Amino acid sequence: MTRPTPSPTLHIDWTRCQARGACLELLPDLLHPDEDGYPLPAAPARQRTNIPLRAAQLPAAQDAVALCPRLALTLRREK
């Protein structure tokens, strides 16, 4: 039986994020700055804390996870 591979998501811990912007530079098509510099995911409202990623975005997302100075980002695979 083949199960669909769950699409990875980028999780933002909003209690940690302090708008340092590293993720915005690495993922310009996924995240835009709001008027205070906090990431505003292009995803619909329901998916703005667990943002679905396309395969091509995965390497940049991994970099963002590693470089976020506030450790606010995690990659998740389960659905």
Added chain:
Amino acid sequence: MTLTTPLPSVAPSPAMPARLFAAGPHADATLHAARFGPLPATTGLVATLRDSGLTGRGGGAFPVAAKIDALTGPPATIIGNGSEGEPLSRKDATLLHHAPHLVIDGLLLLAAALNPKARLVIVARPDGVDSVRHALRERADGRDIEVRVAEDRFVSGEATAVVAGLAGAPALPKDHPLHLTQRGVGRRPTLLFNVETLAHVALIGRYGAGWFRSLGTPEDPGTRLLSINGDGIGEHVLEVPGGTRIIDALTAVGANPDAVQAVLVGGFHGRWVPARHLTRSLTPRPAPDADGAPVGAGVILAIGVETCGLTVTGSILEYLAAESAGQCGPCVLGLPRLATRYAEHASGQEVDASRVWQLIETLPGRGACHHPDGTAALARSALTVFTAELDRHRAGTCCEGPHR
């Protein structure tokens, strides 16, 4: 905020059922046992709960059986949540005052069915805590149940906030990549139910799924408690069948629907329903295109024809902005900004609607809890429903009071 106000009475309205308060007001252990008998057996409890269709009464309306199914192990902690952060919500305190033994029964039944060794906790506002402690002294089987006072903040009733509070931290929402049923108190599987949900569990355990479904609708089986407040109608807690029409809930507490201009359904994170739609039914979940009004945790606020809904909403938005738990940037900065821009627009000063609407669109989904989402939804609802008032404010006339 309303901790010292007396609790509403629960004298049954002739038009409405009395299940949760069937043992009468102030049901002590004797009255409770006389009406409901001893605790039932727990064989098949989860299957019965599934058949009953019972959903959580804390606002999310998540199916109780699905939450139990999501557990990744026996629940190490089971929590009855009566934190009731909404200032206008009195149903949990009222339930704990008049029918505490049903809530305790529900908690004990779940423990017996899922993990007899689980840590059991009831969290409530101070008056609810007094009621539960008193009830626990009347019976021998609840000695291990811990009773905790909830913090008096709007967001402290949120599930992850309650769990944080139990760990000795401030009762604030936490980032939760995993659900509590996977990782809650002590990072172990945790079940949290609203206290009213537990009271329904106690009844379903005794009388079964068919009995539960004999009231309400297929979408919203059983009964639910409402906290009804408003201009000239005082404070009431009312039990109604699922799917009850707003107008019937209002008349059951003696309100005159003709004197009502609009009703805020679902509390401060709820939606406005104008007077012409009072025949709409209360629904368990939001259904954007349907003709329903999502009931949330059951708070209903009616405003009279003399009151301006835009202005009322402005005060609620200010309150909600101040209740942001100060943790998540987009919420901490965005909610006060929303309150300000809303006020500028609603008062007619700022004609460009895009400044407030842009915030309403971008706030949701960016917080550790749903406070930004609910606050934006309230603003959206007010600006959508009170368009005539908006026009009047722009034309420089106030729609409230003697200026009418």
